[in-house]
Amino acid sequence: MxxxxxxxxxxxxxxxxxxxxxxxxxxxxxxxxxxxKETIEELLKIKFDYIFFTGSPRVGKIIIKKAADNLIPITLELGGKSPCIIDKDAKIDLACRRIV
Structure with a gap:
């Protein structure tokens, strides 16, 4: 989902x-x-095999607490709104320094 x-x-x-x-x-x-919030609460009643969440720390805390109740593994990505793409021709060291 x-x-x-x-x-x-x-x-x-x-x-x-x-x-x-x-x-x-x-x-x-x-x-x-x-x-x-109601949608999130309903979704968290489902016993997923794994949850990957990208969003705010506030909602991340809700999700991790609910996941813990059912021992569901979870990955939280709680920062930023600036995705980056590094293509195969990029200078990796330079790209990493500029992104971070």
Whole structure:
């Protein structure tokens, strides 16, 4: 399941359309991003095999507490909004120094 940010509704709708047109819903689903805290609470009742969360530390704390109740492994990425792409032609050392 993917639950996109409520701050990027148009991107979320496009992502949902692309995923629904590409994959069978038994493998992946996009959750409506406008559900807010209630949506997160409902999702966390499901016993997932693994949770990967990107977002705020506030919500990350909620998710890790719920995951701990069921011993669900979790990866949290709680920082920044500035993704970077380094292509194969980049000078890796220079790119890393500039990103960090």
């Amino acid at each position: 993917i639950k996109p940010s409520e701050h990027t509704v148009n991107v979320s709708l496009l992502l949902e359309k692309l995923i629904n047109n590409t994959f069978d819903s038994k493998y992946i689903r996009v959750i409506n991003p406008l559900g807010g």
